[in-house]
Amino acid sequence: MAEVVVFKELYSWQSDHDQAVFVDGANEVVIYQSVYDKSIRVIDSATENTIFNNARYERGQAVTVTPNQPLCEVIAFSADGRLVLYWHNHPLAIGIVNGFDVDSDDILVDCTPYEETIVLNIFWLEAGTNGTYDFAVVCTTCIDIYSYSSSNQVLRRVCSKRISCTDVWNDVSGTHVIVLKSNQVLQLYRLINKEVRAVTDIELAIKSEHKLHKSSIIVATIYNDTYCIHKDASSGTISLRSLRNSKAVDIVLELSCQGWLEIAILDNVVLALTGGGETYLFDIAMTDKRLLARVPQSKPAVASMSSDVQAFIPNVVVDYYGGFAYNIAIDHNMLMLLLSQKYxxxxxxxxxxxxxxxxxxxxxxxxxxxxxxxxxxxxxxxxxxxxxxxxxxxxxxxxxxxxxxxxxxxxxxxxxxxxxxxxxxxxxSEHRFAKTIIYAAVAKEWNLKPGENVFDAAIALLCHHRRFDHSVLVNIRDELEIQPNPVNNFILKSRLISSTKEDISADFRDYVTLHGAAIPNPHDRSLRNRPYIIVVTLSYLRALVAHNLQPTNVLQILLLDMCVLYNNIDLALQLIRSKNIRDSAYVCYRLLYLYVVLRDPALRQICLDMAIRLKLYGICVKIAVIDEDYYSALVVMKAHGVASFPMHRILYCAAKDVEAQERKPHLWPSMLAFIKSWAEESATDGTSCAPPNLRGCEMWLPSL
Incomplete structure (x- = not known):
């Protein structure tokens, strides 16, 4: 069985007094120093065994630090990788070297003030501006901040804070620094804007006889909050105290620990490595079940290493005795399988x-x-x-x-x-959920082509099952003046609601012919259970509303189209009445086409009401023509100045509708008289109403 937590070897070296490995957590690199060839090698921990191969370093080529360089205590790169900060004790020296120029001289710190004290650590601070680089030197008596200007190559001390401590810890950004004042009391400092600011004391609940070691504390950022993390292997606890929120309650993680205890952090997941050959995975954001998994360590098991083991943030483990550096990774395929079985x-x-x-x-x-x-x-x-x-x-x-x-x-x-x-x-996001979850499920069930609009397929199938001529809908589309759609989204963009005049009836005939028996029958509306994908969509809509979010047009239109596709039009009308599907041109045009096919009075009324609210009076005119109420169509055109719908189409439909004229003998002369009166009124007073568009009406109104 594959492992959840995987250790991959980054580098190995001969463990002696002339070679050492450092971990630069801020840049996620492992740095190997050899006194033999007076060089360092830089290995990218993220890409495992790959040595840096970019503008800073040639692949496999050592970067010279300085001639006759003793073994260092710290080697770290600046954020941009241009400068190398180093410190060694024999003799005491702290300096900067240009990583681009191997012939450049070292910029050295005046170490005279540190000869009577003990230097505990040095580290880069957050990247400066205008070619300035800041770093801190922490010793038992002070915290000093130095600033180096690359333009004039001047190094100066800009701040010094007197302290008294015996040990120090800092986060990878260099912003939070914790010093050990006494065995149970830590002091927090923040290094911001070239200043050292004392914040608060941190008291640890440890036994008086228990000595606090360097390895007992780490400072790390998890979920945008920085924590002081205390590891207690003897009691099997990991305590996290927020350094940004003094009112936050400490987080305590419990585990069964044998031997040593080290911590790595991967994508905000806390990995507790133990000497017993087990790794605990914690997610502190999960308040109820912070322990995700307890898994064995992969080979080579860290338990088989010596006790001289140290983990570095974020994910590097170094065995100093054996001379190995490992990268830690999580196999999320295995972790997801494990979590799915448990939770x-x-x-x-x-x-x-x-x-x-x-x-x-x-x-x-x-x-x-x-x-x-x-x-x-x-x-x-x-x-x-x-x-x-x-x-x-x-x-x-x-x-x-x-x-x-x-x-x-x-x-x-x-x-x-x-x-x-x-x-x-x-x-x-809502758009991604609609596209990747809902639409994908519908497309798979109904054999839709990638990117095919659901309403186009639904209306084609509706015409197929009701033996309705689909070309009638295309002709209606061509008569209406549909505004161009500013949103190019296939869920919204039906070809029946498009400003283009492409012939699409053949495409839908091909769709019906191609799939034949593979096309599901219409959903039986008498069944109490709705299609499951509609249940999912309604539940998602409910979840949005519960979080005070209004569903976007994409989700509303997709839900409407699915109701048509699954023969749940009554549900769609109910959602429109309750404003769960809001007014929009996308909805109104769809209702028009549905009414043309189904001739449902409820559809007609809802479509008319919405068209009036949206001022889509061309739809009102078309519904009147479909209902053979030609005179009302003219009244609507005059009242609302509808110029988008061709008047000659109304006259043509009325002229050939013999049955309507037989039912209402006065219909035709009344229509002609209305148009003449309309034209005279607009000619007399142009402000009262817009003139009628008489283009194409010469056959019936030659005098106008």
Whole structure:
């Protein structure tokens, strides 16, 4: 069986007094120094055994630090990789060397003030501006900040803070520094803007006879919060105290530990490595079940190493005695399998939404739940899963609004802006859920081509089952003046609701002929159980509303189209009446085409009401023509100045409708008289109404 936590060898060396390995956590590199050839080698821990091969370093080539360099205590690269900061004790020296220029002289710190004290650590601070580089020197009596200007190659001390301590720890950014004042009391400092600011004391609940070692404390950032982490192997506890929020309650992680205890952090997952050959995986964001898994360590097991083992943030383990450096990785395929066996889908989805680049895993969890139609995913549990998916997305929209992207009149934030803001985070946006989960399931069931609009397929199948001529709908589309759609989205963009005049009837005839018996029959509306994919969509819509989010047009239109496809039009009308599907041109045109095929009075009324609210009076005119109420069509055109619908089409339909004229003998002369009166009124007073568009009406109105 494959391992969940995998150790991969990065580098090996002969462990002696002339060779050493350092870990630069800020740049995620392993640095090997050899006194023999007076050089260092830089290995990228993220790419495992690959030596740097970019503008800074040639592949496999050593970067010279300085001639006759003794073995260092610290070697670290600046954020841009240009400078190397080093410190050695025999003799005492702290300096900077240009990594690009092997012939450049070292820039040395005046170490006279440190001769009567003990230097504990040196480290880079956050990247400066305008070619300045800042670093800190911490000793038992002071914290000094130095600033180096690359333009004039001047190094100066800009700040000095008197302290008294015996040990020091810092995070990889160099912002938070903790010093040991006494065995049970730590002092926190923040190094910001070239200043050293004392913050607060940190008291540890440890026994007085228990001596605090260097390896007992680490400072690390998890979920954008920096923690002082105390490891107690004897009691089997890991305590995390927030350094940014003094009111936060300590987080205590419990485990069964044998021998040593080390910590690595991968994508905000805390890995506790133990001398007993086991690794514990914790997620501190999961308040109920922080322990994700307890797994054996992969070969070579860290337990087989010596006790001289140290883990570095984020994910490097060094065996100093054996001379090995390892990269730690998580096999998420195995971890996901393990979590799926132990926990319910909402918890697993919640975990992976907090990981970077795991969006597909979250989608797989939801897809599996939908495809399997598991009984435990019914009703409330389905809603819990979808609410788990929606919660991070809701937070993203709140954050976007705080950044000043609030749109006018509560218009939805554009999809591309939301996706750009999400980036590599595993947050599933509404658009992505609709496209990847709902649409994909429908397309698979109904054999839709990739990118095929659901309504186009639904209306084609409706025409097929009702033996209705699809070309009638195409002719109606050509008569209406449909505005160009600014959103190029295949879920919204039906070819029947397009400003283009392409012939599409043949495409739908081909679709029906191609699939033949593979086309499912219409869903029986008398059945109480709705299609499961509609249940999923309604549950997702409910989850959005529960998080105070209004569903976008994409989800509403897709839900409407699915109701048509699955013969649940009554449900669609109910959703429109309850405003769960809001007014829009996308909806109104779809209702028009449905009315043309079904001639349902409820469809007609809802479509008319929506068209009036949206001022789509061309649809009102077309409905009047379909109902053979030609005179009312003219009244609507005059009252609302409808120029988009051709008047000659109304006269043509009325002229050839012999039955309508037989029922209403006065209809035809009344229509002609109305048009003449309309033309005279507009000619007399142009402000009262717009003149009628008489183009193409010469046959019936030659005098006008």
């Amino acid at each position: 319910a889908e909402p918890l697993v989805a919640d975990f992976y939404q907090r990981r970077i680049g795991s969006a597909q895993r979250v989608l797989d969890i939801v897809n599996n739940a939908i495809e399997n139609k598991s009984p435990r995913m019914r009703a409330n549990k389905l809603l819990v899963l979808l609410s788990t998916i929606v919660a991070p997305y809701a937070k993203v929209l709140v954050d976007l609004n705080k950044l000043g992207t609030r749109t006018e009149k509560n218009v939805a934030i554009p999809f591309n802006l939301v996706e750009e803001y999400i980036g590599q985070r595993s947050v599933i």
